[in-house]
Amino acid sequence: MAQVIAQWRLRIDAALERTLPPAGESPQRLHAAMRHAALLGGKRMRPLLVHATGAAFGADMALLDAPALAVELVHAYSLVHDDLPAMDDDALRRGQPTLHVAFDEATAILAGDALQSLAFATLAQAPGSADARIDMLRELALAAGSRGMCGGQALDIEATGAAERFGVDELEDLHSLKTGALLRASVRLGAIAAGVDASARAALDRYADALGLAFQVRDDLLDVEGDSATLGKTAGKDAAQDKATFPALIGIDASRARLESLRAEMTDALAPFGDRVAVLAELGRQAIERVR
Template identity: 50%
Template sequence: MAHADAVESMLRALLDDRPRDGEVARPSGLLQAIRHGALGGGKRLRPFLLLESAALFGATGTAPLRVAAALECIHCYSLIHDDLPAMDDDDMRRGRPTVHRAFDEATAILAGDSLLTYAFDVIASEETELPAERRVELVTRLARAAGLGGMAGGQFLDLAAERETPGEDGILRLQAMKTGALIRFACEAGAIVGQASPADRERLAEFGSAIGLAFQLADDLLDLTSDAATLGKAAGKDAAAGKATLAGLHGIEWTRRQLSGLMDQANDLLRPFGEAGTMLRTAARFVIERDH
């Protein structure tokens, strides 16, 4: 909860109405839509993973918090765009109207565009007090995780799966891109911020990949077993749209067994960190056992 509150406070500070150097103005109507999509809700899982991964290596304070807030800007942009009529066509997000319903479709597109570009501004800024080479690496890694070979590419594959059902390998690939890439980045970015060794950095990245797959499996399971009131968004949409998911392909019990196996894998990856990895283990359990 402390991390979520800190990220919320940082986002509020970043999304104020004061123009930064090089900006002419921040239009109030667009800023309102951005705040609607980014503030006051969400699990803040990705920032939590980044902050806890950084803390493993002694990195705390404003720099990792700014990187975490930038990552959340990317995540919130993706939700705003995913909800659009041309994409997943959702009316509710986090228990309230989606941005294009609360405002309009054009404003929602621009709100997402603004959050996407602002994320790189925040990391690259000298206010993120990290050595320049580390800021460059974070920007590069985030761009790859969010773009063609990551989240955006995965969303394309997910939409294509409504027209032509992929096999299991195709589902795994699209989920590793659409959901897993940003979660893997969160854990690896924490290690980059904390100047971890190459071996520890790879261990955290693998942990992120396991959590990313677990998150998607849990999400697909909830889509099959929960309801809109609990989720804060529509339930059963994947099946209605004909989307292929591993949970839909193999069933509920198989999915629960896979989630249990991923929990074991996450624990194994964190074992070398001992008690310092407790919060990351707790996060893994939350992802696997969540009900919304």
């Protein structure tokens, strides 16, 4: 299983390398910034979810490359904008200077915009049926917009400096948009490519919803317990900014217990599919147990 995931990760990285504009092509500074944002490391969790879901249900690998690339490019753009001074104002990402630090703020904004445009252009040219392409474009657009990732970021901004006004239910709703929507879309894109039926999609949604929340709970714990060198980003910022987080609201022990309950939810959602979803189960495990 580890070998399969490693092979997919190499395939994703190679496809990103081919798809991103060459750094030497005009406008060089913008293209170099796009490559900095997308190629310098990362867990590749979202494209791996596309591949794992599609492969589990018999999709041809050639049908999974475009949606995997598209979701990773949207994720890369979101990190660039999330790190901007107007948002989280962070200086470190994936162990490297954030884009506005490495280049400048204007270039970072343009690079994020261009990465998002490239994501949808890539998906619009995906092989397979026109109906599947339209479904995938719709899914990714909704996940990235005001009812998904951008909406979650807006709520996160409102929560900064106001942790005491947030309850756990509100925090879970926030993260189901900011983090969960794109992870859920990743699973859905793989399911669309594989032609998965409505009943199976509902079970996969339950898995993806639990995964998205688990990913964020783990992030919150790492911000408290980790260090910047290991995380590859600035540790301790949530508390410094008085952000609503799971450890802040329910404590560290209860956050760990919530992670275990989410692990059980993922296991239960995947149970009907047996061994063919072993990689999805492994990616869920990695999300819960990761150290960065």
